[in-house]
Amino acid sequence: MAPIRSTVADIVLDHIAHNVQAVRGIIPARTELMAVVKADAYGHGAIEVASLALSAGATRLGVAVLDEAIELRRAGIAAPIHILGYVEPECAEQVVKLGLTATAYDRESVLALSGAATRLARKVKVHVEIDTGMGRLGVRPQDAVGFAELAISLPHLEVEGVFSHLACADAADLSSARGQITAFHECCMRLESRGHRLTKHIANTAAILALRESHLDMVRLGLGLYGMYPAPYMKSLVKLHPAMSLRSRLSHVKWVEDKTPIGYGWTYRAAGQRLIATVPIGYADGYSRRLSNVGQALVAGQRVPLVGRVCMDQCMFDVTGLAAKTGDEIVLLGRAEQDEITVDEVAAWMGTINYEVTCLISRRVARVFWRNNVVSGVRSLLGRMH
Numbered sequence: 105m106a107p108i109r110s111t112v113a114d115i116v117l118d119h120i121a122h123n124v125q126a127v128r129g130i131i132p133a134r135t136e137l138m139a140v141v142k143a144d145a146y147g148h149g150a151i152e153v154a155s156l157a158l159s160a161g162a163t164r165l166g167v168a169v170l171d172e173a174i175e176l177r178r179a180g181i182a183a184p185i186h187i188l189g190y191v192e193p194e195c196a197e198q199v200v201k202l203g204l205t206a207t208a209y210d211r212e213s214v215l216a217l218s219g220a221a222t223r224l225a226r227k228v229k230v231h232v233e234i235d236t237g238m239g240r241l242g243v244r245p246q247d248a249v250g251f252a253e254l255a256i257s258l259p260h261l262e263v264e265g266v267f268s269h270l271a272c273a274d275a276a277d278l279s280s281a282r283g284q285i286t287a288f289h290e291c292c293m294r295l296e297s298r299g300h301r302l303t304k305h306i307a308n309t310a311a312i313l314a315l316r317e318s319h320l321d322m323v324r325l326g327l328g329l330y331g332m333y334p335a336p337y338m339k340s341l342v343k344l345h346p347a348m349s350l351r352s353r354l355s356h357v358k359w360v361e362d363k364t365p366i367g368y369g370w371t372y373r374a375a376g377q378r379l380i381a382t383v384p385i386g387y388a389d390g391y392s393r394r395l396s397n398v399g400q401a402l403v404a405g406q407r408v409p410l411v412g413r414v415c416m417d418q419c420m421f422d423v424t425g426l427a428a429k430t431g432d433e434i435v436l437l438g439r440a441e442q443d444e445i446t447v448d449e450v451a452a453w454m455g456t457i458n459y460e461v462t463c464l465i466s467r468r469v470a471r472v473f474w475r476n477n478v479v480s481g482v483r484s485l486l487g488r489m490h
């Protein structure tokens with residue numbers, strides 16, 4: 105069962121399971137683990153990752169938008185799914201029908217949800233988001249109790265939880281994150297003093313690893329689920345395994361003469377006779393154009409530099425010194441023999457963060473899922489094969 109195209113992202117599901125278990129090992133037994141699988145599980149394949157994470161110890165799933173939740177429900181996933189982002193009020197009935205959990209932070213959305221649930225004679229769950237310093241979604245701390253009590257008073261609406269999101273938990277200086285946690289606790293205490301016992305959560309991967317006091321009733325694990333770290337120093341806190349690697353094949357290998365220009369804009373010229381390999385991956389695959397003239401890859405375990413600009417569907421590497429030929433494998437992300445191109449390296453070349461690197465890998469790149477060293481499924485533009 106091979107994908108038709110040789111440019112593929114390998115997703116090792118065993119590593120996802122390991123990462124869930126490793127994180128479960130550092131959080132209290134009573135603390136729930138939400139697997140954050142928004143953005144197609146940070147590019148890793150939402151359905152496959154969600155199923156695996158649930159079987160490995162996660163009890164809930166987090167997505168950003170309704171469509172992502174629908175995709176998971178259509179795949180038969182029955183676990184609680186939280187929509188952490190905005191849901192259009194006109195979509196409230198879908199949220200209710202699919203038994204999804206929504207984020208509550210303004211009157212309009214809770215009224216829409218309560219109205220839809222009442223019409224359908226069903227309950228809908230929400231978690232109230234408090235903005236303790238992210239400046240994004242969420243009620244202001246001073247409005248938290250009033251808003252939560254409004255939501256609690258609405259028919260068919262069940263306020264199950266209360267949460268906040270940390271802006272700087274990946275920073276070396278954790279004082280602002282600690283300040284957010286304190287502000288969140290103060291809101292929770294005011295709610296509790298008025299008799300409201302809710303599921304409390306604030307920790308993302310960085311806080312799970314570096315701020316153990318943030319674990320509370322649930323943690324929301326995104327980046328770490330995929331084996332990536334929010335900051336390099338966190339590697340010593342728990343051992344995670346990266347789940348994604350990216351490989352392709354050389355589609356053309358040829359010698360070029362001294363000063364031969366390569367690619368759009370002629371931004372690179374061969375210095376002497378060079379062996380140049382073309383590779384069928386480009387920015388439409390999510391292999392960013394920002395890698396032009398700075399990226400590296402592995403051919404036969406050796407580092408080779410990307411030369412010229414990344415095109416939409418192809419790019420070129422200088423493979424001089426290697427006995428490279430058309431059809432040979434090239435590793436753009438991941439391990440080959442003794443060396444490894446890490447997501448963090450690619451992110452640095454692109455001038456971005458590791459999150460963006462895997463999220464960008466587009467659907468044109470087939471995902472090949474591995475379990476116990478065997479391919480357990482493939483998802484390509486042409487659909488899923490198991």
Ligand SMILES: Cc1ncc(COP(=O)(O)O)c(C=O)c1O
Binds near residue numbers: 188269309325
């Ligand atoms: C509300 C919320 N919680 C949790 C996460 C997961 O964060 P991370 O990937 O840093 O673990 C995100 C991701 O951005 C988020 O938006």
